Amino acid sequence: MFIGHFGVAFGLKRWAPHASLGELIAATAWADILWTVFLPLGWEHARITIGDTKWTPLDLYDYPWSHSLLLLAIWAFVLAALHRTWKNDWAGAFAIAAGVVSHWVLDWITHRPDLPIYPYGPKYGLGLWNSIPLTLTVQLAIFVAGVLIYADATKHQDRVGGVGFLLFLGLMLALYGGAVFGPPPPSVSAIAWTDMGQFFFIALAAWIDRHRDIRT
Numbered sequence: 001m002f003i004g005h006f007g008v009a010f011g012l013k014r015w016a017p018h019a020s021l022g023e024l025i026a027a028t029a030w031a032d033i034l035w036t037v038f039l040p041l042g043w044e045h046a047r048i049t050i051g052d053t054k055w056t057p058l059d060l061y062d063y064p065w066s067h068s069l070l071l072l073a074i075w076a077f078v079l080a081a082l083h084r085t086w087k088n089d090w091a092g093a094f095a096i097a098a099g100v101v102s103h104w105v106l107d108w109i110t111h112r113p114d115l116p117i118y119p120y121g122p123k124y125g126l127g128l129w130n131s132i133p134l135t136l137t138v139q140l141a142i143f144v145a146g147v148l149i150y151a152d153a154t155k156h157q158d159r160v161g162g163v164g165f166l167l168f169l170g171l172m173l174a175l176y177g178g179a180v181f182g183p184p185p186p187s188v189s190a191i192a193w194t195d196m197g198q199f200f201f202i203a204l205a206a207w208i209d210r211h212r213d214i215r216t
Contacts, residue, residue: 003142004142006143009021009027012095013153019089021208031100031104032066035063044064046058046063053129054130055130057184059114064119068116068119070117070118071118076096109126110127110128113127143172161208
């Protein structure tokens with residue numbers, strides 16, 4: 001649900017004007033960032049199972065350290081504290097904490113029951129991924145709402161903040177469309193390496209955000 005997570009990050013900018021959009025995207029994607037590290041290390045596991053859900057063949061049967069609610073709550077506190085210490089920004093700290101935990105909430109809506117409350121504890125999920133039309137509707141609605149909030153809360157300084165921002169949105173939508181309507185992934189490791197592209201999005205978002213001002 002990366003585009004839904006990014007939508008939350010865009011929306012949080014209104015309540016955290018001094019936090020970089022790159023920081024907010026990193027916060028909402030933090031669980032997946034950890035997953036791309038833990039999976040190659042063998043600390044977590046997944047497999048390709050065609051038909052696991054209608055949305056994705058990825059069977060996420062073991063990711064207790066990156067996607068459990070308890071661990072994400074701890075990470076939320078740590079990252080918020082680091083931001084508060086670094087920037088003396090309480091609003092940004094709360095937004096980052098909310099962004100980290102929001103990942104579990106959105107995944108709980110979309111995933112089948114595979115999200116643990118704590119490592120190796122009970123797992124939950126509402127299973128929205130079993131309906132492609134509903135999944136598209138919910139994810140795109142969150143993304144569009146977040147982008148509109150961000151666009152209303154900020155204004156561009158130059159072409160990077162204006163045209164660059166629109167190109168950034170187009171790139172995200174194009175990659176999202178490719179992931180949704182493209183062929184199944186060849187392997188789990190290929191997905192993990194592809195997900196490392198989130199670091200590119202984080203850097204690009206931070207760069208574009210520096211070329212936009214907060215509306216007073």
